[in-house]
Amino acid sequence: MxxxxxxxxxxxxxxxxxxxxxxxxxxxxxxxxxxxxxxxxxxxxxxxxxxxxxxxxxxxxxxxxxxxxxxxxxxxxxxxxxxxxxxxxxxxxxxxxxxxxxxxxxxxxxxxxxxxxxxxxxxxxxxxxxxxxxxxxxxxxxxxxxxERWQLAYDSEKISRVSTMAVFQYHSIGVELDSLPSFYLTSGFQGRMREHTHHFPSLPLAFAAMQRGEVDAVMGMRAEIDQQLSLAGSDRYRLGENGFPGMGKQSWxxxxxxxxxxxxxxxxxxxxxxxxxxxxxxxxxxxxxxxxxxxxxxxxxxxx
CATH class of the missing domain: 3.40.190.10 (Periplasmic binding protein-like II)
Structure with a gap:
C-alpha cells in the first residue's frame, strides 16, 4: 500500500x-x-x-x-x-x-x-x-x-570637447563588453577607433577606469551614464554633445x-x-x- x-x-x-x-x-x-x-x-x-x-x-x-x-x-x-x-x-x-x-x-x-x-x-x-x-x-x-538613447561622457581634463566621434581616433574610450557601442566603435569608421576602444564587464567599471585615468571617455545607455555622473559628483566628467553617425537607431x-x-x-x-x-x-x-x-x-x- x-x-x-x-x-x-x-x-x-x-x-x-x-x-x-x-x-x-x-x-x-x-x-x-x-x-x-x-x-x-x-x-x-x-x-x-x-x-x-x-x-x-x-x-x-x-x-x-x-x-x-x-x-x-x-x-x-x-x-x-x-x-x-x-x-x-x-x-x-x-x-x-x-x-x-x-x-x-x-x-x-x-x-x-x-x-x-x-x-x-x-x-x-x-x-x-x-x-x-x-x-x-x-x-x-x-x-x-x-x-532611452546612447550617450557618451568624457574627462574634460583629457578632452576639451566631444562634438564628433572623430576625436576617438586619438583618445581612448571605454565600453561594456559585447554591447552595441562596442560593436560600433570597433567595426565602424573603417576600424580607425578599434585600437582606442577598451572593454569592461560593465559600464560602472568602465567609468571607474575613466576616473583612474585609464580611458578618456565612456559610452553606454544614457541612464547608466547619468547615474555614474551623479555618483562622481564632479563637473570634470561631462556629457558629449555628439551623435553617432552610421549607428542606426540611436534612441528607442x-x-x-x-x-x-x-x-x-x-x-x-x-x-x-x-x-x-x-x-x-x-x-x-x-x-x-x-x-x-x-x-x-x-x-x-x-x-x-
Missing part, C-alpha cells in the same frame, strides 16, 4: 512539474493583494538590490503601479536569457520549472504579472520567424513610459509586457502609468534618482 502511495505521489510531482506556469488575470491580482512586477536583476540604475532592498527607477514605477491598483508591490527578478524572446517566454507567458531566480533550484517558475523595460516597437512586436509565425504572439507590449522607447490573454490588467496598468507621465510624476521619479527623462514618441507626437 505504501509503495502504491509513493508511486502516486511521485507521478503527481512529475505531472505538476510538467504543467506550464499560469499567468494571473486581473481579478486574481486584485484578490491576492499584490502584483508581481518583472524587473531585470542587477541592472542599475533601472532595477537592482541596494543592501538587500529593491531600488532603481523601474522599482519606483512598479511601486506606483501597485499603489494605483490598490495592491502590494512584489518584485519578480529576471535573470536575462539568450535574447528578449526567451525572457518574455520564461517570465510573461510560459515559464520554466527550473526557476533561476529562486534559491530552490527545482522551484516552480512564477510568472510576472507585468514585465518592465520591454521595447515599445511595432516592428519588433509583430516580428515573424522563418515560417511566418509571429514570434511574440503570446505577449502584448504596451504602455511606453520612457525613451521602452514600455511593459503582459500575457496576451490578460489585457484587462494591461488596461489598468496603462492607465496608472499614463497618469504618472501626464502629471509629471514620471519625470520626477527620474530626476529624483539623478537621471534625465525623455518622453516616449507617443507622447511627443500627441503634444505637437
Amino acid at each position: 505504501w509503495s502504491n502511495r509513493l508511486n502516486a505521489f511521485v507521478l503527481g510531482c512529475v505531472c505538476l512539474l510538467a504543467l506550464p506556469a499560469q499567468a494571473r488575470e486581473y481579478d486574481d491580482v486584485i484578490a491576492s493583494g499584490y502584483v508581481r512586477i518583472g524587473l531585470y536583476r542587477n541592472f542599475s540604475p533601472y532595477s537592482y538590490l541596494d543592501k538587500g532592498v529593491p531600488a532603481g527607477v523601474d522599482v519606483e514605477i512598479g511601486k506606483r503601479i501597485a499603489k494605483g491598483l490598490g495592491v502590494r508591490f512584489e518584485p519578480h527578478w529576471i535573470v536575462p536569457d539568450e535574447n528578449l524572446e526567451d525572457d518574455l517566454r520564461n517570465n510573461v507567458w510560459k515559464g520554466h520549472y527550473l526557476d533561476k531566480n529562486d534559491d530552490q533550484p527545482l522551484a516552480l517558475k512564477r510568472l510576472a504579472d507585468v514585465m518592465m523595460r520591454v521595447p515599445y516597437d511595432r516592428e519588433y512586436s509583430y516580428m515573424r520567424d522563418s515560417t511566418g509565425v509571429v514570434v511574440n504572439e503570446q505577449v502584448v507590449m504596451f504602455g511606453p513610459y520612457q525613451s 522607447d521602452l514600455g511593459m509586457a503582459i500575457k496576451h490573454s490578460n489585457r484587462q490588467l494591461g488596461y489598468a496598468v496603462e492607465e496608472v502609468v499614463d497618469g504618472l507621465i501626464r502629471s509629471g510624476e514620471m519625470a520626477g521619479i527620474y530626476s529624483g534618482l539623478g537621471l534625465q527623462y525623455e518622453l516616449p514618441a507617443f507622447y511627443r507626437d500627441t503634444a505637437n
